[in-house]
Amino acid sequence: MKFTKMQALGNNYIYVSLYETTLPEVSLPELSRLVSDVRRGIGSDGLITIEESRQADVRMRIFNADGSEAESCGNGLRCVAKYVYEHRLVNTSVFSIETKAGVVEAQVHVRPDGSVKQVTIDMGEPRFGAGSIRYAGNSVIGDEDVVLEVGTDQLQGTIVNVGNPHFVTMVDRVDDNYVQAVGPLVESHKDFPERINAEFVSVVNRNEIDFRVYERGSGITFACGTGACASVAALVRKNLVDERVTVHLLGGDLEIEIRDDGHVLMTGEAVTVAEGTFAWPSAEPVFTAL
Numbered sequence: 001m002k003f004t005k006m007q008a009l010g011n012n013y014i015y016v017s018l019y020e021t022t023l024p025e026v027s028l029p030e031l032s033r034l035v036s037d038v039r040r041g042i043g044s045d046g047l048i049t050i051e052e053s054r055q056a057d058v059r060m061r062i063f064n065a066d067g068s069e070a071e072s073c074g075n076g077l078r079c080v081a082k083y084v085y086e087h088r089l090v091n092t093s094v095f096s097i098e099t100k101a102g103v104v105e106a107q108v109h110v111r112p113d114g115s116v117k118q119v120t121i122d123m124g125e126p127r128f129g130a131g132s133i134r135y136a137g138n139s140v141i142g143d144e145d146v147v148l149e150v151g152t153d154q155l156q157g158t159i160v161n162v163g164n165p166h167f168v169t170m171v172d173r174v175d176d177n178y179v180q181a182v183g184p185l186v187e188s189h190k191d192f193p194e195r196i197n198a199e200f201v202s203v204v205n206r207n208e209i210d211f212r213v214y215e216r217g218s219g220i221t222f223a224c225g226t227g228a229c230a231s232v233a234a235l236v237r238k239n240l241v242d243e244r245v246t247v248h249l250l251g252g253d254l255e256i257e258i259r260d261d262g263h264v265l266m267t268g269e270a271v272t273v274a275e276g277t278f279a280w281p282s283a284e285p286v287f288t289a290l
């Protein structure tokens, strides 16, 4: 199986273009678990396939490192956009990408040598509150917040659906130890039957925020594009930041803009790390031992 490893702000996936290669006879969740394993596979935050679409110019599917399929992936969308443009699977710099959550628009910023380093994605309009996801709790506050019982603490956060689900909590200062301790409890909280991505954000000023994430199905990652979009959308709704915000993530910065029509625009890097062939037959026995 041919693959490309790409990363965006350190959020790295194995990309498999079904235009150019065939998949081994294994389910995609299994394949994602296998390639994501840094010791027995390749090592990544998950697997992304690039496929033909009936509704858009191309289609992507995203699987987390634990094999669960997500609806969307912001960093993945930017890498897919770079990939399909540079591989001439599209011939315009603005094109559409189908995800499990619907179709979004990508714009690649083409450099003089024809390569792409920066990509903007129009992520569409976010939805807010318990009604925008599968929520099984009974602790709703206002239109968009819920309170979770986490150990002996109560944690208030904003629910935002940007294709996939997010719980955005404000903290005084981002703290990686806190994210490691509390993130998994939020991700798998009983109030979220489909689990959730947990974001911890602190406002630096009206145009900058610090951000950490514990991703559903992948744990702590260096960056989460949809999480950054969800966080800025939540903070704009609470009038705590302006409509253009630089999000400082563990892996670097993302520029997020909330347009007048409510659409969230995300701009940031997309980088190719390696291309190769995954030796599936020799890997198979290793996988079955997992």
Ligand SMILES: N[C@@H](CCC[C@H](N)C(=O)O)C(=O)O
Binding pocket: 011, 062, 064, 069, 070, 071, 072, 073, 074, 075, 076, 164, 165, 197, 215, 216, 217, 218, 221, 223, 224, 225, 226, 227
């Ligand atoms: N890292 C991604 C999000 C990947 C999916 C997420 N873990 C989920 O399960 O919803 C991003 O950049 O948005």
